[in-house]
Amino acid sequence: MALDHEIKSQLIPYLDYIEQNVVLKVSAGSDDLSAKVLEFVREIAELSDKVSVEAATLERTPSFAVDRADSVSGIAFAGLPLGHEFTSFVMALLQVSGRRPKIEDELIEQIKALDIRLDFTSYISLSCHNCPEVVQALNIMSVLNPNISHTMVEGSGFKAEVEAKQVMSVPAVHLNGEEFGGGRMTIEQIMAKLGASVDVSALGNKEPYDVLVVGGGPAGAAAAIYAARKGIRTGLLAESIGGQVLETLGIENIIGQKYTEGPKFMAEVEAHVRAYPVDIIPAQRASKLERKEILELTLNSGAVLKSKTIVLATGARWRSIGVPGELAFKNKGIAYCPHCDGPLFAGKDVAVIGGGNSGVEAAIDLAGTSKHVTVIEFLPELKADSVLQNRLYSLPNVTVITNAQTKEIAGSGKVERITYADRDSGQDTTIDIAGVFILIGLMPNTEWLDGVVDRTRIGEIIVDKHGAASLPGVFAAGDCTDSAYKQIIISMGSGATAALGAFDYLIRND
Numbered sequence: 001m002a003l004d005h006e007i008k009s010q011l012i013p014y015l016d017y018i019e020q021n022v023v024l025k026v027s028a029g030s031d032d033l034s035a036k037v038l039e040f041v042r043e044i045a046e047l048s049d050k051v052s053v054e055a056a057t058l059e060r061t062p063s064f065a066v067d068r069a070d071s072v073s074g075i076a077f078a079g080l081p082l083g084h085e086f087t088s089f090v091m092a093l094l095q096v097s098g099r100r101p102k103i104e105d106e107l108i109e110q111i112k113a114l115d116i117r118l119d120f121t122s123y124i125s126l127s128c129h130n131c132p133e134v135v136q137a138l139n140i141m142s143v144l145n146p147n148i149s150h151t152m153v154e155g156s157g158f159k160a161e162v163e164a165k166q167v168m169s170v171p172a173v174h175l176n177g178e179e180f181g182g183g184r185m186t187i188e189q190i191m192a193k194l195g196a197s198v199d200v201s202a203l204g205n206k207e208p209y210d211v212l213v214v215g216g217g218p219a220g221a222a223a224a225i226y227a228a229r230k231g232i233r234t235g236l237l238a239e240s241i242g243g244q245v246l247e248t249l250g251i252e253n254i255i256g257q258k259y260t261e262g263p264k265f266m267a268e269v270e271a272h273v274r275a276y277p278v279d280i281i282p283a284q285r286a287s288k289l290e291r292k293e294i295l296e297l298t299l300n301s302g303a304v305l306k307s308k309t310i311v312l313a314t315g316a317r318w319r320s321i322g323v324p325g326e327l328a329f330k331n332k333g334i335a336y337c338p339h340c341d342g343p344l345f346a347g348k349d350v351a352v353i354g355g356g357n358s359g360v361e362a363a364i365d366l367a368g369t370s371k372h373v374t375v376i377e378f379l380p381e382l383k384a385d386s387v388l389q390n391r392l393y394s395l396p397n398v399t400v401i402t403n404a405q406t407k408e409i410a411g412s413g414k415v416e417r418i419t420y421a422d423r424d425s426g427q428d429t430t431i432d433i434a435g436v437f438i439l440i441g442l443m444p445n446t447e448w449l450d451g452v453v454d455r456t457r458i459g460e461i462i463v464d465k466h467g468a469a470s471l472p473g474v475f476a477a478g479d480c481t482d483s484a485y486k487q488i489i490i491s492m493g494s495g496a497t498a499a500l501g502a503f504d505y506l507i508r509n510d
């Protein structure tokens, strides 16, 4: 049985939303995976009389296309879309049947207007929580435009292809056979990468805001909700809505929710923001902030937004180690997400740089699938919680190297070796590895604010108890500030504080 009883009972209500008949066209051989794919599509068809199965010959075996009886959608799944991709499959089924994708009308028109042939392939792993967003975005594009096709390839079922294409990080997206991009990408970001132009004049013509929030993570979302609830004109601009929380799966410290998962939680947060009259501007990056008569925020696209107050909630990103090879081998063996990319290194030797909680958790996770894990920590001791260290040291396939400075990551075309030096003796050691996971902490996304607001030595925006930064009318919240602790509820609390601080400022100064 491909689908267990629980999944089937969860799926049945969704199948009622199928509008027009859908055909699952299956290319299957006599191998085990083909048998599983056949079982999967047949079980789906048994649950709905609007779904049928047909044999077909497709580019990959096993794979299946999701088409309407009267038209081809361009969507195919190679391997089994289970795990995190089951939702992608269900959404594809509904959208191919005629359900409208939940994206803005303007974006739908932009996608329909693409008049070149675009054949996408996305390489994913079922444990990757960043992958479904990309798969679902490309599926939507395929459904909307007959010039576009998308095949999701589940890496473990197509190892030879994954090796040949040197896919070492997922999601990896190829377009017309060439590398197109990697990592989490929203549909707006994919469109921007394709050169679909942003209407700069439409953005620049927007009326000034009372509060403009920069950042769509927990801090920005909380600030936008608090501001909108005051009845003032609120905007929210974000490069990628969701923030760092999208990178984590199990979350157990949001008070009132014993357990949730990052993507699910942030989808709920986004829906909460959208329930208010907040003008959301996605897939845009702020690059300059100036105080003229009013605050002016310049975006990468060249558009300028105006606001009486600004809440900066730009969060943080993974810190890089700054050694030769790090940039060259990004997505070619250098990774930051063990959940996503761990399966690509199954049975291989890997290194984890960083002995804090994230690094040690990653090493424990990787030890389950990799042949051997070497943890390299700069300090004389690991910094992770003792419970994690105890677990790490109990694992037979882990070596911990402390007091070691990483000097180089090397290889030809992909990561093959790492060199570190003992910080006391200065002696270099080089070990052969196939992958390096760099988990040495985070740095605030505030470089673009240099000289605009006061920041700490490490770039965090300095705020007072109202969330106010040094430039009048500018407030900040969350991981981009000098708050002592960086957590979801702390970011949300500071987002609320910054919005209330901005409201207070408007009352006194407007």
Ligand SMILES: Cc1cc2nc3c(=O)[nH]c(=O)nc-3n(C[C@H](O)[C@H](O)[C@H](O)COP(=O)(O)OP(=O)(O)OC[C@H]3O[C@@H](n4cnc5c(N)ncnc54)[C@H](O)[C@@H]3O)c2cc1C
Binding pocket: 214, 215, 216, 217, 218, 219, 220, 237, 238, 239, 240, 241, 242, 243, 244, 245, 247, 248, 250, 251, 252, 253, 284, 285, 286, 287, 313, 314, 315, 316, 317, 445, 448, 477, 478, 479, 480, 486, 487, 488, 489, 491
């Ligand atoms: C792997 C991992 C696991 C975690 N697990 C937990 C956990 O279990 N519990 C917990 O409480 N916390 C956890 N955290 C920490 C938590 O995710 C952060 O504290 C929180 O996300 C910070 O929220 P934020 O809104 O300040 O910033 P972020 O979440 O970093 O959001 C920043 C936002 O700003 C946008 N942005 C950045 N620069 C620009 C720009 N120039 N222009 C426009 N937009 C921009 C980004 O696109 C994003 O939307 C975890 C973090 C990581 C990385």
